[in-house]
Amino acid sequence: MGELLGLPVQASAHAVEVDQLIVVVHWIMAILFVGWGAFFLYTLFRFRQSRNAKGDYVGVKSHTSSYLEIAVAVVEAVLLIGFAIPAWATRVNEFPSEGESTVVRVVAKQFEWHIQYPGPDGMFGRTTLDLITPTNAIGLDRSDPMAVDDLVTINQLNLPVDKPALVHLSTQDVIHSFGISSMRVKQDAIPGQEIPVWFIPTQTGDFEINCSQLCGLGHYRMRGFVTIQTEGEFRDWFQEEMAFQGAN
Amino acid sequence: MEIPYTVDTRADTGLNNVKLGIWLFLASEVMLFGGLFSSYVLLRVGAEAGTWPQGAEILSIPLATFNTIVLIGSSVTMVMAWASLKLRDLFKYRLYMGTTVALALVFLIVKAFEYADKFSHHLYPSESTFLGIYFLITGLHGLHIVGGIIVNSYFLLPGVKMWHTAPERFTNRVEAAGLYWHFVDLVWIFLFPVLYLL
Amino acid sequence: MDNVTTVGHAHAHADHEHELPFWQRYVFSQDHKVIGIQYAITALLFLLLGFTLMMIMRWQLAYPSQPIPFIGGLFGDANAPGGIMLPEFYNQLGAMHGTIMVFLGVVPLAVGGFGNFVVPLQIGAPDMAFPRLNMASYWVYFVGGVVMLASFFAPGGAANSGWTSYVPLAVIATQGQTWWLIGMTCLITSSLLGAINFIVTMVQLRAPGLTWMRLPFFVWTQLVTAFLLLLAFPPLEAAAFLQLMDRLVGTSFFLPSGLVVSGQALEVSGGGSALLWQHLFWFLAHPEVYVLILPAMGIVAEIIANNTRKPLWGYRPMVYSVIFLGFMSFIVWAHHMFLTGMGTYISAFFQTTTMIISIPSVIILSALFISLYGGSIRFTTPMLFALGFLPMFGIGGLTGLPLAFAASDIHLHDTLYVIGHFHYVVAPGTIFALFAGIYYWFPKATGRKMNELLGKIHFWGSFIFMNGVFWPMLIQGLAGMNRRMYDGGIQYQHVQDVLQWNSVMSWSAWGLGLFQIFFIINFFRSIRNGEKTNNNPWEATTLEWQAPSPPPHGNFLSPPEVHRGPYEYSVPGAATDFTPQGQRS
Ligand code: HEA
Ligand code: HEA
């Protein structure tokens, strides 16, 4: 069924879980649709006026439909308690510790994604409103000791594979939505809040961040890139970028 | 063509049209002010610690207390106006209805002074979210008062003609206007502690 | 009062009516039927406009950044220089399509049009309880519509922040948004006035003998709808005031501190909440979607009972379901907000209520399906549309389920799957039901029938092309294609495989437009040239068919009395296969 639905690649650990729910729900939808559809077509054919000249005052007497409705309710309850709620709980409650994950800040603005890596010290440098300039869009205070080793990129998120990624998501202006379809990740960035998002990339390669919430004229082109690398590649990339940024 | 139950009550529902209509209208008003009060609560709870002022730091409690008494008084005279009609005493009706309108005007005048005082201290709605919601809710309430004044004045002056042709219908209308007026009063009674005291 | 004098009365009034000047009879009329028709025509024109906006948009989606053929030059350099649509203009069209369809098209047609015209007749009332209020609510709606239309000519064009007007985007948007808010305030006020009037009418003016459980199902749906409008709209009005203040007076109800727009810190006091708007908006907008569907279900139920020549199966459970739906619709709103950062408990609550609310819909739809069993089904044009409604609403409803689970919504939220979901409910769903209603009640309003052949062509064309527009949306949505994409999503790698559907959908939309011509011709032609009918051409049971066609001012020649339930078709032993509600046994 997953194939049939044409879901994108599953490039994160929890993608399987999300897809499983989508697939199961679509099975139920298909069963209801086909079942009722068949009944519908049969009645249209069997009870057309030319074949059945007189209506039946009473109609269906059996209680099958009530059982059916109860069955639908039960199935929904099972899906809810068995799949949906636990799956959601792992998304929003069971965050990995900072130590075991790649931690980044993602700051959305019209119409770019700014990504801040804390660097080897594991601490994000301070950012303030006053320092925001066209070249320093997140207002990073380079005089803060913790900012020295920070790396800031635009529209490019690199992550090591098979290691939890913990994203602190925020926005400077309007609501955006941080979506990575291939990883079944999506989270609105709400002004005035910093919201954590986590996932474990399981495939190396290039993926896309798509802004999913209407954020103005450039919403359609607010696209970022995710590159998933092996641990070593990621470290090399980081060094290279640092050197490049230092040179500037 | 006569529309039934404009005056008499329908036996199985126990209501006439106007009365049911005004109750429904008030239900929607409850949702309107309810929406604003909920917004107030959400904004206040969400405000950064220490940024939300105590009403009394900015607003004048004596003026508001005075206004509360004025408005409650006008509710009382409104009931009296309706009761006078029930007792078929048009003179007293006019007296009480006139007082109701006058008290409402007093309320508005006091409110206008309050607003002017805020503005003179550069306390505009854009100054803080507290002031914003204060001006919005009291402003909307003020508009409701204005509406009440218009309706009540109508029943006091030109509308009273109906008394001579259809007294019962007229009494019903005044009753409906009264229900509205009590509601406006009630909103203020919520507003006062929420904005000024808490 | 005996019958003779009443007949005399009605005549006196009919004569009197002829003395009224034109503008009082047709323009500022207080007759519920005239107002209903005014509502219906205005709303149909808005539907056509909303659809036209979408047909223009679909060009850009299918052929991004190619000049719009034929009409591209009309939009001016601010919107489409050289005939090529700008993103600004695309966003305006999208926001206004949604707004117009929902608030100026479907609701006024379903509630203002059908509610006004049919409800007083079906309950045997001479008019609405407050005729003057009724007139006022139409005119306030009209003003709201004019304001919305005028907003296209405001500097920067019409509102462009989606029909949801999410903040802060809407607060910093161009002037059109202010017009949108003012227009919405008018529409809300109009709906409130209407809702009060409907409820009072249905509670107070039911004919003698018309007890609650003898009400036609359509009346029930209108009653619940009126309560939804009455109680859900005011919070949006409050929200509109808050947003107006933010835009005009400089407050920051919806603006938290520290916003930076285009590199500049926003000069506001801050301290507001962006999510507050969403809560207030969806508190209205979820009940609103049931406002869109309930009257449609009511129309379909009437037509199915009539064209199967048998009583509705499960009338009582259906009534209880509608009431329950009404209640529940107030506590599911946050299922539109799963991805705004919602914890487990709150999301569990809203997922559960959303599941619960799907059950009454399942009951109603099942009951309608089962009603067909044992019928003697006539495939008239209204029946075709009503039958078309059933599976289409089914698909729309079923696709609501994967959205209702927060975990699967991660993938589907804000994709075209959502767009597909609700269009299945509102377009081939509600719009079909509304078409069905027009074909069904047209003879009552005019004394003439619409043409059956043109009607059937209209149905089949619409049925095929509606699916051509909306089915691919589900496919694209599952592949992860976002909604509100000015270029149809061509930049994204992960949706390349489903891009070819864009042009299929667009051509379907234009095909759909083509088949509406059959309807428009049929509609206007039949007013004068349609086949004449008697008062009850469908041999129906409910009270409206007891009145003359078209009914005079005051509706009934003698005050109706009700002796039985609404759908006494094929009663064993009865002389005809229908026993009208008003017929003495
Ligand atoms: C009339 C309109 C209408 C109706 C009736 C519904 C009905 C439902 N809706 Fe929908 N919805 C919208 C209009 C509507 N919706 C709109 C406009 C939006 C988007 C707004 C925006 O963001 O712009 C939306 C968005 C929306 C979301 C948010 C998605 C997102 O943004 O991520 C969710 C999530 O829970 C949802 C759920 C549901 C559910 C569970 C139902 C249930 O009530 C459905 C219950 C019905 C059934 C379960 C069908 C039963 C079927 C059978 C018994 C068998 C069928 C058989 C055959 C077909 C043969 N809807
Ligand atoms: C009731 C609501 C409703 C209805 C009926 C429709 C109907 C249609 N909608 Fe729309 N739509 C919305 C509500 C609705 N829509 C909303 C809320 C959005 C989201 C907006 C946003 O992003 O903010 C949306 C978004 C939306 C999009 C996505 C845009 C995007 O994300 O970028 C698309 C794309 O194809 C679309 C297409 C259509 C089409 C082809 C129809 C067709 O089905 C139209 C069919 C219309 C008719 C058949 C008209 C019939 C009328 C006549 C024939 C008139 C006759 C006149 C006389 C006799 C006088 N709609």
Ligand code: CUA
């Ligand atoms: Cu950012 Cu859409």
Ligand SMILES: [Cu+2]
């Ligand atoms: Cu909803």
